[in-house]
Amino acid sequence: MDDASNAHDDTGQPQGEPGEDGHSRNLRTILLLDICDSTGIVERLGDTATAQLFREHDRLVLRLQQAWRGRLIDRSDGLLLLFERPMDGLGFALDYGQGLAGIGKLRDIELKARAGLHVGELLTWRNSEESVRLGAKPLEVEGLAKPMAARLMSIARPGQILMSAVAESLTHRAVRDMGERGLALVWKSHGRWRFKGMPETQEVFEVGEPGIAPLRRPIESAKAQRAVPLWRRPTAMAAEAALVAAIAVGGWFATRPPPAIAFNERDWVVVGDLRNLTGDARLEDSLEQAFRISLEQSRHVNVLSDLKVRDTLARMRLAPDTVVDRDIAAQIAQRDGARAVLLPTVSEVGGRLRMSVEVVDPATQTTVYAHVADGKGEASVLASIDEVTGALRADLGEAIAQIDRDSKPLPEVTTGNLDALRAYALGQEAYVARDYGRASDLYELATELDPDFASAWVGSMRVHYARMEPEAATRAMEAAKSRASGLPRREAMYLSAWASEFDAPSEATGKWIELAELYPDYFPGLSNAAMWLFRENRFAQSLKFAHAATVPQNPLLALDYDSQGRALLALGREAEARSAFDESLARSPGSSLRRRMAVDAASRDFEAARSLAARFQAKDRHSFIERTSLLIDEGRWSEASEMATRGLRLAEKDGGFDARSFLVVSATAMWLDGQDARAGQLVDKCLEQTLPRLERRVLGVTSEDDASLALAAALVAQRLRNGAPARKVRETLEAYPEVLAFSTVSNLLQVVAAEQLRLDGNPRQAVEILAPLVQQGNEPFQARVVLQNAYIDLGVTDEAVVHSKWLQAHRGYAYVDYACSNCLQPLNVADSSIALLRESEALQEVDADKAKEALREFKNIWPESRVELTSR
Numbered sequence: 001m002d003d004a005s006n007a008h009d010d011t012g013q014p015q016g017e018p019g020e021d022g023h024s025r026n027l028r029t030i031l032l033l034d035i036c037d038s039t040g041i042v043e044r045l046g047d048t049a050t051a052q053l054f055r056e057h058d059r060l061v062l063r064l065q066q067a068w069r070g071r072l073i074d075r076s077d078g079l080l081l082l083f084e085r086p087m088d089g090l091g092f093a094l095d096y097g098q099g100l101a102g103i104g105k106l107r108d109i110e111l112k113a114r115a116g117l118h119v120g121e122l123l124t125w126r127n128s129e130e131s132v133r134l135g136a137k138p139l140e141v142e143g144l145a146k147p148m149a150a151r152l153m154s155i156a157r158p159g160q161i162l163m164s165a166v167a168e169s170l171t172h173r174a175v176r177d178m179g180e181r182g183l184a185l186v187w188k189s190h191g192r193w194r195f196k197g198m199p200e201t202q203e204v205f206e207v208g209e210p211g212i213a214p215l216r217r218p219i220e221s222a223k224a225q226r227a228v229p230l231w232r233r234p235t236a237m238a239a240e241a242a243l244v245a246a247i248a249v250g251g252w253f254a255t256r257p258p259p260a261i262a263f264n265e266r267d268w269v270v271v272g273d274l275r276n277l278t279g280d281a282r283l284e285d286s287l288e289q290a291f292r293i294s295l296e297q298s299r300h301v302n303v304l305s306d307l308k309v310r311d312t313l314a315r316m317r318l319a320p321d322t323v324v325d326r327d328i329a330a331q332i333a334q335r336d337g338a339r340a341v342l343l344p345t346v347s348e349v350g351g352r353l354r355m356s357v358e359v360v361d362p363a364t365q366t367t368v369y370a371h372v373a374d375g376k377g378e379a380s381v382l383a384s385i386d387e388v389t390g391a392l393r394a395d396l397g398e399a400i401a402q403i404d405r406d407s408k409p410l411p412e413v414t415t416g417n418l419d420a421l422r423a424y425a426l427g428q429e430a431y432v433a434r435d436y437g438r439a440s441d442l443y444e445l446a447t448e449l450d451p452d453f454a455s456a457w458v459g460s461m462r463v464h465y466a467r468m469e470p471e472a473a474t475r476a477m478e479a480a481k482s483r484a485s486g487l488p489r490r491e492a493m494y495l496s497a498w499a500s501e502f503d504a505p506s507e508a509t510g511k512w513i514e515l516a517e518l519y520p521d522y523f524p525g526l527s528n529a530a531m532w533l534f535r536e537n538r539f540a541q542s543l544k545f546a547h548a549a550t551v552p553q554n555p556l557l558a559l560d561y562d563s564q565g566r567a568l569l570a571l572g573r574e575a576e577a578r579s580a581f582d583e584s585l586a587r588s589p590g591s592s593l594r595r596r597m598a599v600d601a602a603s604r605d606f607e608a609a610r611s612l613a614a615r616f617q618a619k620d621r622h623s624f625i626e627r628t629s630l631l632i633d634e635g636r637w638s639e640a641s642e643m644a645t646r647g648l649r650l651a652e653k654d655g656g657f658d659a660r661s662f663l664v665v666s667a668t669a670m671w672l673d674g675q676d677a678r679a680g681q682l683v684d685k686c687l688e689q690t691l692p693r694l695e696r697r698v699l700g701v702t703s704e705d706d707a708s709l710a711l712a713a714a715l716v717a718q719r720l721r722n723g724a725p726a727r728k729v730r731e732t733l734e735a736y737p738e739v740l741a742f743s744t745v746s747n748l749l750q751v752v753a754a755e756q757l758r759l760d761g762n763p764r765q766a767v768e769i770l771a772p773l774v775q776q777g778n779e780p781f782q783a784r785v786v787l788q789n790a791y792i793d794l795g796v797t798d799e800a801v802v803h804s805k806w807l808q809a810h811r812g813y814a815y816v817d818y819a820c821s822n823c824l825q826p827l828n829v830a831d832s833s834i835a836l837l838r839e840s841e842a843l844q845e846v847d848a849d850k851a852k853e854a855l856r857e858f859k860n861i862w863p864e865s866r867v868e869l870t871s872r
Contacts, residue, residue: 034078116152120145289425333362420449
């Protein structure tokens with residue numbers, strides 16, 4: 001259980017921090033009630049009938065406690081109750097008055113109570129068990145709020161509910177939660193009063209139901225007297241007249257209330273489940289989704305995602321379909337660092353649809369702002385949502401000009417078909433729950449109901465990619481692109497960035513960066529910017545965006561810690577990478593266990609790496625890549641060949657890309673193990689299965705992976721002194737310029753071309769191809785390998801040694817290089833050690849001692865190596 005769960009008492013209500021004396025300070029609603037003329041009731045009814053009356057009274061109190069979430073603290077002199085919300089205290093007082101009237105009516109007597117309601121700071125502490133056994137109350141309550149409520153109750157007339165100004169302000173804003181009953185309440189100010197023991201005058205308000213509330217001036221007493229306003233004192237008239245002008249000019253600034261909640265730009269809010277008081281079930285999901293769409297256009301207010309809310313509910317050990325009401329939303333907000341809770345409500349008032357929203361302080365669960373908008377019929381409700389979200393965004397400090405600039409009217413960026421909107425909302429829920437089949441059906445239904453519903457097409461695109469259905473995803477993407485004007489600005493940028501991965505891959509990284517910088521708390525933008533920068537080997541920039549995404553509000557935090565760890569490992573910052581992967585593993589097992597093993601392997605802590613490898617799931621076919629790489633790293637080539645073969649068999653059961661990539665992994669291990677003929681057969685098989693796929697022109701990530709795999713197979717063939725596959729792959733790829741637009745493909749193609757030139761006896765041309773690529777700083781690992789060997793061929797020792805040492809120092813990069821990471825990792829890992837042998841070769845003619853030292857170090861790493869198999 002985390003620390004947040006300890007901040008609750010046995011009622012589950014938030015408590016203040018205990019002080020050194022064990023006391024706790026809380027901002028609470030306190031209600032004091034007293035039955036009028038209770039002594040006279042006993043005299044009229046007698047003891048037996050009175051006892052029966054109070055038994056009914058106690059049942060009434062218990063029922064109302066449950067209905068209004070009140071806590072009964074004391075009943076020795078009337079009733080003293082605490083509530084989280086002033087609205088709940090008022091509801092209790094109103095129902096208590098009606099309940100008393102009903103009990104009295106059965107006995108032909110008039111039963112009325114006086115009530116005092118106040119919101120303020122209270123000091124609470126628990127009495128010891130021994131004190132309670134001796135008659136003390138379990139919980140003691142003291143503080144200025146208690147005598148204030150008592151003074152209000154003391155001056156109330158029978159049947160009168162009096163409240164302080166702060167209680168009136170908060171309840172008046174939230175009274176629409178009571179529906180028609182709340183709107184019918186009457187409110188009256190009884191002016192300012194002086195209470196004994198209180199330094200300042202207090203304004204007193206009355207609230208009640210028509211025909212029941214007395215609406216008369218409260219009763220003065222020695223402890224409470226109505227204050228005579230300054231303006232009514234004759235001696236002050238002249239001075240008052242002189243001040244009128246100044247007050248008129250400066251009054252607004254002097255009396256303007258300060259913000260009721262400390263909300264800063266880019267703070268987070270939790271949206272509670274929409275309360276539907278209309279009886280029309282269609283409105284529940286559709287309007288809640290519309291409210292989110294409208295609010296999420298803000299760059300000032302960040303909305304905690306549904307996925308994150310589900311994640312937090314799970315940490316709270318609650319079911320994912322738990323109703324996110326005021327209390328639950330406040331707990332989520334406190335756990336996830338949100339500053340406010342938003343509670344939307346839709347109701348029907350006088351034949352009109354009313355949309356209202358409360359802004360709630362999660363620390364006190366009090367309503368600090370409330371807005372309402374009415375409209376006629378379903379057609380008006382989207383405009384009403386825009387009205388209330390615009391008002392609450394302004395309340396939270398967003399400039400009106402920014403609201404107008406960043407937001408489109410909701411009817412323009414969603415659908416007026418509430419059935420389609422509901423299908424989309426349910427599809428979003430299913431997508432978050434990873435029920436992709438149901439999500440797909442619901443998105444399809446939404447687009448059938450409204451073919452121009454752009455967001456539903458985007459949802460369909462995403463779910464088809466999650467289900468590995470590229471053709472269907474491409475169709476949905478094209479439909480969404482043709483309707484992009486019907487998307488909010490952020491979602492339109494998201495679609496544009498995603499589409500560029502297929503239409504113009506060279507622009508994709510820039511578009512993801514643009515989205516991430518404009519919406520710096522939008523995690524899909526940050527995560528994709530980090531990923532695409534990593535694909536281009538721009539690790540420092542990738543790390544910046546991955547780091548920005550690793551905040552508590554991110555529902556996919558494990559993935560971004562994994563991205564952070566990969567960038568750190570590529571940069572050679574192994575200790576930090578280890579920490580990042582550990583953070584990822586703490587949240588989700590995922591692939592970070594393999595990456596975490598890579599950190600230890602890159603550090604040559606093979607014992608620790610083997611210990612982690614033992615934790616891999618037997619059916620995790622991807623783990624066989626790291627297992628094979630680890631065995632190669634340790635120089636255990638026969639075992640590596642067997643491990644790769646096991647992985648290949650497992651992958652071939654499902655087929656697809658993994659099965660083809662394992663052909664290259666196995667070929668690499670067999671080449672090192674001296675099984676050249678078998679390695680060549682596997683390379684040929686991989687190309688036979690992969691090259692025809694490029695001819696299908698299925699663009700996007702699929703074509704990038706296939707092209708990279710074909711190039712990786714060509715590189716292994718070149719190690720076998722077979723240049724034919726490389727020439728065939730180059731010819732095939734040159735026919736598809738759209739595939740070469742991927743930098744990973746074009747860079748790897750340059751490596752294959754340079755290596756072929758070197759093998760054909762043209763090392764200088766190989767250097768001319770690769771030197772500029774390395775200078776850019778985003779080269780694949782194999783570019784350094786080929787460049788190293790080309791300089792050795794040319795006899796340029798200094799440059800050869802520079803690249804050899806780079807390969808040795810970037811062992812982490814060997815494990816996480818993006819260029820066909822599923823197939824080239826074992827070759828990269830082998831070359832990070834073979835670089836020592838290459839260094840020795842380069843130094844033979846210029847420094848024999850250093851050459852011998854490098855060779856000794858190489859043999860310490862791979863004592864059983866057969867040098868002839870690793871020669872150039």
